[in-house]
Amino acid sequence: MSDLSKIPIHTEKHAPEEARTNPLAGVFDELVRFAQSRSMYMLHYCTGCGAIELPPAMTSRFDMERLGIQPMVTPRQADILLVTGYVSVKTLKRIILTYEQMPSPKYVIGICSCTVNGGMYWQSYATAKKLSEYLPVDLYIAGCMPRPEAVIEGMRALMANIQSGETEPWKDYYQRYDYYLGNQQHLFGDNWQTPTDVIGQAQHYGLAGPETEGEHTRILQQYQQPLVAHKLRLK
Amino acid sequence: MEIGKRIADIILMPIVAFVIGLFMVLMLRKIAAKLQRRVGPPFFQPLIDIIKFYSKTTQVSHGLLHDIGIIMAVGGYLAAESLLPVPGMDGLSDKGGIITLTYFLMIPSLGLALGVGQCANPNGSIGISRALTAMLAYDIPFVIVIFGVAWHYGTTDLSEMISLQQAQGWGAFEMPLLALAGLFALQGMMGKQPFEIYVAPAEIATGPMVEMGGKYMGGLFVMQCFQLYTAGVLYTTLFLGGGTHWLDFLIKIFAVVAIPMMIAFTFPRYRTEDMLRLMWKWPVLAGLLGIAFVMY
Numbered sequence A: 001m002s003d004l005s006k007i008p009i010h011t012e013k014h015a016p017e018e019a020r021t022n023p024l025a026g027v028f029d030e031l032v033r034f035a036q037s038r039s040m041y042m043l044h045y046c047t048g049c050g051a052i053e054l055p056p057a058m059t060s061r062f063d064m065e066r067l068g069i070q071p072m073v074t075p076r077q078a079d080i081l082l083v084t085g086y087v088s089v090k091t092l093k094r095i096i097l098t099y100e101q102m103p104s105p106k107y108v109i110g111i112c113s114c115t116v117n118g119g120m121y122w123q124s125y126a127t128a129k130k131l132s133e134y135l136p137v138d139l140y141i142a143g144c145m146p147r148p149e150a151v152i153e154g155m156r157a158l159m160a161n162i163q164s165g166e167t168e169p170w171k172d173y174y175q176r177y178d179y180y181l182g183n184q185q186h187l188f189g190d191n192w193q194t195p196t197d198v199i200g201q202a203q204h205y206g207l208a209g210p211e212t213e214g215e216h217t218r219i220l221q222q223y224q225q226p227l228v229a230h231k232l233r234l235k
Numbered sequence B: 001m002e003i004g005k006r007i008a009d010i011i012l013m014p015i016v017a018f019v020i021g022l023f024m025v026l027m028l029r030k031i032a033a034k035l036q037r038r039v040g041p042p043f044f045q046p047l048i049d050i051i052k053f054y055s056k057t058t059q060v061s062h063g064l065l066h067d068i069g070i071i072m073a074v075g076g077y078l079a080a081e082s083l084l085p086v087p088g089m090d091g092l093s094d095k096g097g098i099i100t101l102t103y104f105l106m107i108p109s110l111g112l113a114l115g116v117g118q119c120a121n122p123n124g125s126i127g128i129s130r131a132l133t134a135m136l137a138y139d140i141p142f143v144i145v146i147f148g149v150a151w152h153y154g155t156t157d158l159s160e161m162i163s164l165q166q167a168q169g170w171g172a173f174e175m176p177l178l179a180l181a182g183l184f185a186l187q188g189m190m191g192k193q194p195f196e197i198y199v200a201p202a203e204i205a206t207g208p209m210v211e212m213g214g215k216y217m218g219g220l221f222v223m224q225c226f227q228l229y230t231a232g233v234l235y236t237t238l239f240l241g242g243g244t245h246w247l248d249f250l251i252k253i254f255a256v257v258a259i260p261m262m263i264a265f266t267f268p269r270y271r272t273e274d275m276l277r278l279m280w281k282w283p284v285l286a287g288l289l290g291i292a293f294v295m296y
């Protein structure tokens, strides 16, 4: 990574949307984007030391609720996944499971330098280095650890992005699932699978692209076992 | 009452209830923020939250019962609103009466139980079993209160109760013990702290709501608006003489909802069995004594 110009930048072309006939569609989209940017429920996945800066950001000193940001405890209700700190290989599995359960549009924020490039765990064998190789990250907030002001600044940047409708990396996860899955398989082994049917969801919601399926999803299908419910046993 | 007015009432009353409910949610969150010395959410936050949830692109449904459960939860309250008289609108209150209303108020919990059952999430199952136990806890004093009030006025018709109270004085002064027991039951009914063990965000991840995302959660947010409104209006109707015009009616219902909220955010929570013990002891005792005073 010595040469900045060599960092691959992926630009995607949006699929042409079907013509909207309703004259108020633009206004409606605007309203929805405004609501999505002003009401963000965050699921803070407190993996590392960076988590300690979140309580002051939420409570009376900095009070995130005045910006419409609230903590939420289950992935189904959350909009933002906050990954606060170093991500070990074992933790990353849980993060991916959590991420796939969230309803889109969903956003991921990597807090702390450790999520950007491994930080001071660069040489560790057990940590995933770049979070954005495994999940589509909207925004990084760097720092070891970033102060609450920085966290709130990052949140405001995300708000501005959502409202302008510029960034939609959550679609990237559906459109380039093969790439993300490949990186995940590289780390967890070929028999890695999650209960969420990402390809099926992508097809159902019309988000599938040419790179949704590929060699890695074929490996997934090869190893995939059907989900079975656990038998209820009373001992 | 001619039929046109009745239909207009049935359509208008839930809309009014929803708008007032939004303000009550705002008040709830503002009270919490002020008690914790925060600024609190902006003015339109409750509405923005609901729009956000309804605008989710992907929805996760766990099956037909999951969908029906939410419809029952909102529908139960929608039906209940048309039985609650407000100034200028009586709806179906003369047909339904307080007994029907009591039944309608149980539908949301049962609907939620159905829906959560299909999600097959252990946190949800624990949550809903706690919620139904809690319902058992607060419904006993609630039914005692309803019985006492109905006995006192000699009617189950809510609009008649209001006109009786406006003639002879508020129910809270004539039946202070029943009013006290009712306040207790109200606190349980709203599912706020000391009695919010079934939500318990940090332990069972919001219990019954754990698998609800997107439009499902939006539906539950709408339900919460109705829930607060129903609790406020019901208590006002039974004990505070209803409303002669909208201004004093609004002041009364917001005050009624504000009392449990202020208690809520200064308390930790009771365990389920402690809640049962507490609910079946003090409010039931007060309620029974109140009935004795009313009867003799």
Ligand code: SF4
Binding pocket: A048, A049, A050, A084, A085, A086, A111, A112, A113, A114, A115, A119, A120, A143, A144, A145
């Ligand atoms: S960046 Fe620093 S504070 Fe954050 S997780 Fe890494 S070591 Fe901890």
